Amino acid sequence: MKHIRNFCIIAHIDHGKSTLADRMLMYTDTISERDFKDQVLDSMDLERERGITIKSHAIQMDYEHEGEHFSLNLIDTPGHVDFSYEVSRSIAACEGALLVVDATQGIQAQTISNLYQAIDNDLEIIPILNKMDLPNAMPEEVAEQIVDLLGCDPDDIIEASGKTGYGVDKIFDAIIEKIPPPKGDPDAPLQALVFDSVFNSYRGVIAYFRIMNGTIRHMDHVKFFSTGSEYHADEIGVLQLKMIPRKVMSAGDVGYIISGIKTSKEVMVGDTITRVSEPCDKAIEGFQLVKPMVFAGIYPVDADDYEDLRNAMEKLQLNDASLSFQPESSAALGFGFRCGFLGLLHMEIIQERLDREFDMDVITTVPNVSYNIYSNKNELLEVYNPSDLPTTNLIDRIEEPYIRAQVITKAEYTGSIMNLCIDKRGTLKNQVYLTSDRVELTFDMPLAEIVFDFYDKLKSISKGYASFDYHQTDYRPAKLVRLDVLLNGEMVDALSTLIHQSNAYAFGRRMCEKLRELIPRQQFDVAIQAAIGSKIIARETVKALRKDVTAKCYGGDITRKRKLLEKQKKGKKRMRQVGNVEVPQQAFLAVLKLD
Numbered sequence: 388m389k390h391i392r393n394f395c396i397i398a399h400i401d402h403g404k405s406t407l408a409d410r411m412l413m414y415t416d417t418i419s420e421r422d423f424k425d426q427v428l429d430s431m432d433l434e435r436e437r438g439i440t441i442k443s444h445a446i447q448m449d450y451e452h453e454g455e456h457f458s459l460n461l462i463d464t465p466g467h468v469d470f471s472y473e474v475s476r477s478i479a480a481c482e483g484a485l486l487v488v489d490a491t492q493g494i495q496a497q498t499i500s501n502l503y504q505a506i507d508n509d510l511e512i513i514p515i516l517n518k519m520d521l522p523n524a525m526p527e528e529v530a531e532q533i534v535d536l537l538g539c540d541p542d543d544i545i546e547a548s549g550k551t552g553y554g555v556d557k558i559f560d561a562i563i564e565k566i567p568p569p570k571g572d573p574d575a576p577l578q579a580l581v582f583d584s585v586f587n588s589y590r591g592v593i594a595y596f597r598i599m600n601g602t603i604r605h606m607d608h609v610k611f612f613s614t615g616s617e618y619h620a621d622e623i624g625v626l627q628l629k630m631i632p633r634k635v636m637s638a639g640d641v642g643y644i645i646s647g648i649k650t651s652k653e654v655m656v657g658d659t660i661t662r663v664s665e666p667c668d669k670a671i672e673g674f675q676l677v678k679p680m681v682f683a684g685i686y687p688v689d690a691d692d693y694e695d696l697r698n699a700m701e702k703l704q705l706n707d708a709s710l711s712f713q714p715e716s717s718a719a720l721g722f723g724f725r726c727g728f729l730g731l732l733h734m735e736i737i738q739e740r741l742d743r744e745f746d747m748d749v750i751t752t753v754p755n756v757s758y759n760i761y762s763n764k765n766e767l768l769e770v771y772n773p774s775d776l777p778t779t780n781l782i783d784r785i786e787e788p789y790i791r792a793q794v795i796t797k798a799e800y801t802g803s804i805m806n807l808c809i810d811k812r813g814t815l816k817n818q819v820y821l822t823s824d825r826v827e828l829t830f831d832m833p834l835a836e837i838v839f840d841f842y843d844k845l846k847s848i849s850k851g852y853a854s855f856d857y858h859q860t861d862y863r864p865a866k867l868v869r870l871d872v873l874l875n876g877e878m879v880d881a882l883s884t885l886i887h888q889s890n891a892y893a894f895g896r897r898m899c900e901k902l903r904e905l906i907p908r909q910q911f912d913v914a915i916q917a918a919i920g921s922k923i924i925a926r927e928t929v930k931a932l933r934k935d936v937t938a939k940c941y942g943g944d945i946t947r948k949r950k951l952l953e954k955q956k957k958g959k960k961r962m963r964q965v966g967n968v969e970v971p972q973q974a975f976l977a978v979l980k981l982d
Contacts, residue, residue: 389568390455391639393597394513395462395477397505398487399495399854403517405440406549407487408463414555415448415459418628440465445480445583445595445641447625452563458625459562460641467497467732472709474501476656480582480597480641483511483566485558486537490516490524490546493825494532495854496795502536511566514539515558520548532821569639576667577601577609579660586702592648595626595641596660599671602637603662609646612659612670618646652701656708679711679727680788680859681838682771683734684752684881685741686723692747693722699745700724703737710737715772717880720750725771728754731838752881756834759786759862773883776869779920786862788834791816794845796853798824803848811836812887834859835887870895872902873916873923874968882970895925903927906968911959913968931959 396404412418440463448459462477478484484505488494505512514533516526530544545561547554579596587593603609603623610617622645624632636642648654659670687696697714704710711727728734734754741747760768760776761783770776792813796804798820805815805828813832820826837857845853868891872882886894895917902915906929913929936951 388571388573388637388639390457391460391569392457392483392562392566393460393462393481393569393639393641394483394485394562394566395464395474395481396485396487397464397474397478397498397501398517399489399492399497399501400439400465400467402487402489402492402495402498403549404463404487407485407515407517407547407555408446408461408549410549410552410555411461411558412446412448414552414559415450417446417448439467440470445626447627447641450559450563452559457563459559464501470709470729470733471497471500471504472729475504476582476708478505478508478510479657480580481510482569483513483562485562486512486514486533487517488514488529488533490518490526490529491521493525493529494536494795494821496793496827496856497854499536499793499795500856500858512537512539513558513561513565514544515554516544516546517549519546519553520551528822532825535821571598571600571638573600573602573637575600575638576665577603577607577660577662578667578671579603580671581611581654581656581658581660583656583708584654584705586705590645590647592650592654592705593630593643593645594648594654594660595643597641598636598638600638600667601662602635603644603660605632605634608663609644609660610663610666611654612661613655614653614658616648616653617663618648621645621647650701654705678859679709680730680756680834681728681734681754682757683726683728683754684715684717684720684723684772685712685726685738686717686720686750686752686881688748688750690721695745696724696741696747696749699741699747700726702745703740707737709733717752717774720752720881723750727771731842750881753884754838755885756788756838758788758867758885761786770885773869773885774880776885784864785867787865787867789860789863790832790834790837790857791860792830792832792837792855792857794828794830794853794855795821796826796828796849798826800849800853801826801828804828804845804853807841807844807848808832811841831860832857833863833865833887835885868919870898871918872898873914873918874906874970875914876916877968879970891919892924895919899925899927902970903929906970908932909968 396408398404445460445462448461450457450459462481464474464477486502488498514537516529518524526546530541533544534541545554545557547558578600579598581594581596583595585593603620605620605623607620609620622632623636623642624630625642630643661667687693700712709729712724715725716722738749738751741749757769757771760770762781763783794804808830811832813830816831817829818826842855845855866888867885868888870884870886870891872879899915899917906913908929910932912931915927916923917925936955937948940948
């Protein structure tokens with residue numbers, strides 16, 4: 388065990404984690420020149436296209452140091468706030484973390500939040516200044532920020548460049564000298580933490596684990612703690628670029644297990660694997676279930692695809708444990724699922740993956756957050772869907788979730804960022820100057836306000852320099868109303884939203900205007916209305932297409948024309964009674980992009 392090191396890489400989005408991981412794999416000959424491609428650990432096409440890491444990836448490297456042979460288990464983690472659950476799982480499986488900071492951008496919000504998570508888990512932190520090869524790097528300034536944050540010695544900070552490979556040898560020396568080897572007893576009963584899983588259509592579910600105590604052998608009879616399911620370990624092994632089978636693995640090792648599990652429900656991330664013959668006393672602690680922040684409905688475009696969609700969601704959930712879903716139905720869209728996501732980017736990625744990996748065409752409803760509704764009888768209801776909201780006379784009060792948001796930005800953008808946050812019903816709690824021109828602003832804000840377009844606006848106001856991180860704090864009373872959209876007097880439940888009273892009128896107006904542009908013209912007038920309860924607050928009309936029925940009358944008596952027009956009017960009236968309006972898919976998406 389003293390020759391094993393388990394560590395992860397944590398950083399803000401776009402600070403060069405994946406490039407640094409590439410360089411380390413090249414340095415240890417884990418990957419040959421021939422197989423190498425940029426961001427080698429980002430295996431999804433989606434990750435490569437967007438240049439972001441969505442899933443954490445584990446890989447083992449072999450390294451010689453002073454004549455001794457070491458096994459290094461590296462987990463590359465995502466940097467975006469929406470995938471922070473991936474980071475928490477990686478941290479639980481490691482003893483050390485490389486904290487990568489971009490020498491051109493300095494410390495950003497997500498770096499700090501990931502760092503606190505690592506410190507809470509008692510990981511050894513190795514600070515690294517990346518991108519030192521760039522001409523606009525500011526090593527002295529950024530090193531000062533790191534020293535302030537970590538309280539470390541300036542000499543402990545390793546200067547490196549993932550692109551050129553400068554400083555990578557020093558990183559390996561620091562990993563071996565500073566990160567402690569794993570603790571654990573190879574002779575104790577088996578205790579292994581499942582930190583990830585993937586689905587393989589030929590071999591079933593493959594679970595990735597880290598052994599805390601004990602030893603596992605090929606063909607052992609093992610069981611999963613929380614589900615109680617028992618299996619035989621058909622294959623165990625370590626993760627390099629390919630899976631490499633092993634006969635025996637013991638405490639401290641990171642690897643995979645294939646045991647012919649067919650259904651995704653039987654493997655839970657954070658579960659403990661133990662042996663059936665001599666089980667451990669209790670499951671590994673410190674692993675909490677993730678709480679979704681944003682909820683939206685996902686429906687198949689074709690109602691017959693409902694079961695396929697369910698299978699696709701279950702396989703996705705296996706690959707991404709932070710996705711949660713339950714069945715629901717809507718009058719406008721039929722049967723579908725109410726899904727919980729960690730944020731809007733997460734929702735977008737799931738939608739994209741459903742399309743690419745499972746070829747599913749889906750409609751997504753307006754995202755919203757969960758509210759606590761207290762009835763007059765003081766019963767608590769959790770509402771994720773605006774159409775589940777009870778009538779106003781039964782509601783005592785509504786409470787909405789609040790977050791503590793941290794924004795780190797250049798001092799010149801402070802004013803406009805404060806305005807943005809205050810417009811979104813935020814209150815400024817704290818303002819700290821990290822250096823002479825970098826400010827950390829802390830706000831209390833309702834989660835519902837950042838769901839739509841907050842992140843985009845923040846980036847454009849600060850020319851991309853502001854970084855943003857948040858965590859949920861508590862629920863507070865709020866004056867919320869349900870805004871419904873009516874087409875020809877019929878409610879479209881998929882477009883209903885819960886919104887703060889002060890924003891309802893403006894939002895309803897914009898929604899009607901947007902829908903008027905998107906709904907195709909019919910043979911009759913289509914009335915688009917926004918309503919709160921029975922009160923209409925905004926209206927737009929899609930004018931009817933009109934056929935010129937009087938074209939054949941050239942001259943003659945006016946009564947001939949009138950007769951034709953009356954006949955047309957009756958036809959229009961009959962058509963309005965039987966005609967229904969199709970809402971195009973763009974209309975559901977346009978509501979998300981309301982500007």
